[in-house]
Amino acid sequence: MSEVLSQNEIDALLQALNSGEVDVQEIKEESEERKVKKYDFRNPQKIAKDQLRTLEIIYDNFGRLTQTFLSGYLRSPVNIEILTVDQYAYSEFSNAISNPAFLSIIDFKPLSGQIIMDISTKTAFAMIDRLLGGKGKGITAQRSFTEIELVLLKKIVNRLLNLMAQAWENVIDIRPTLDKVETNPQFAQIISPNETIALVTMNITIEDVEGMINICIPHITIETILDKLSTKLWFSAAQQEVTKDDIKAIENRLKKAKVTLKAEIGAAKLTIGELLDLDIGDVIKLDSKYGDEIKIKLGSNVKYFGTPGKKNNKLAVKISRIKKDGEDIDEQ
Structure with missing residues (x-):
């Protein structure tokens, strides 16, 4: 979009043209030059902003569903909000994960590939504390999870995957399943370090404990449905005319x-x-x-x-x- 000049700038430009300080021919030559846009090969932009906004809508819905579920499941006030939805190289995400961590590797069926849901250890320990009858303050010390704690967290993740499927149902019918849980980021290499990912970052508050939930979605996993993530296509699909086949299908269902x-x-x-007072024979x-x-x-x-x-x-x-x-x- 061209820059809009103020009235003072317009007057100054006209005065410069009249005095000869600015040559009209030079302005034309500059405008005809081919504009070069910088491209970062280390971080290629494969996902359009419109598609990222659709992902934000999907996971904002997922956040509200998760907030309602966890509030009842943990019997504690829970608040979740979307912070950012952007694209990065996978190495930037994996290098930023602390060790130990709680990483859920999720099969994103029927799409090929996997995604990662990273729940901060502070939040994970707060959930465990609430499930075991505590006040949900969590554990501040950095330590690995026990087998019992991992079993409890896996049950929560499986419930969250059902909610994630609901959040995606307007785009595609997915059936996400938990493949495995990793506590060491080095063993959670689902794609090559240079691959592009969409990273959804959410802030979660349980009682007084505040943490993060990061959802890493590789570009290659959602590449086949990127056209469906366009908000224009999403809303235009709802305005399409009803065909004869649609009418026939509705009639068959009504019958x-x-x-x-x-x-x-x-x-x-x-x-x-x-x-x-009624009796037999009345x-x-x-x-x-x-x-x-x-x-x-x-x-x-x-x-x-x-x-x-x-x-x-x-x-x-x-x-x-x-x-x-x-x-x-x-x-x-």
Whole structure:
């Protein structure tokens, strides 16, 4: 987008042109020169900003779902918010991970490849403390996780993967599964160091403990669905016209839908006292007469009229006509 000049700058430019300080021909030559854009081969930009914004929408939804789940699961107030969504080289992410760490290696089926969910150790220990009846203060000392602690954390991660699938359902139906957990970043090399990744960074607060959740998504994993991550395509898909095949599919589903159909011979109003005094053999006078049409209701609305009778020695109702639009009848 061209730069917008202020009125003072316009006046100064006109004055320079009139005095000869600025040559119009030189301005044209400069504008016709080919502009060169710097490109960093160590950090290639393979994911468009529009696609990163879609990832932000997806994981903002995931954060809200996770916040609700953890608040009930840990019985403690939990707050999660998105900090950044950007792309980096995988080496920048892996070099920044502390040791020990809690890294979940996740198969992103049906997409090929894996992603990593990095939950800070401070947050992980706070979760464990809450699950074991503590106050959720966590452990400040740097130490490895025990086998029991890893089992508890794996259960939480598996529940979070179900929520992640819900967050992605508007784009693609994924079935993420936990492949393994690593506590040493050196053993979590899912792609080459120079590969591009999308990194979603979220801040999580459990009671008074604040930590981070990083989700590393390699470019090669989502490369096949990058076109679906475009917000323009996302919203335009919702505005597409309904085709004949869509209408036919809807009709077929409606034909298979089950509805309640009931025929009412008539109705009667009784007091509570009369209802309590009813006995075997008593006769209740209805508001309909012999030969009147029976109201046939679809759900709670009158849709047809019919006459009572028998078919194959069973009580039956024969539909005589369809209720006309605007026909005034008492449907109670």
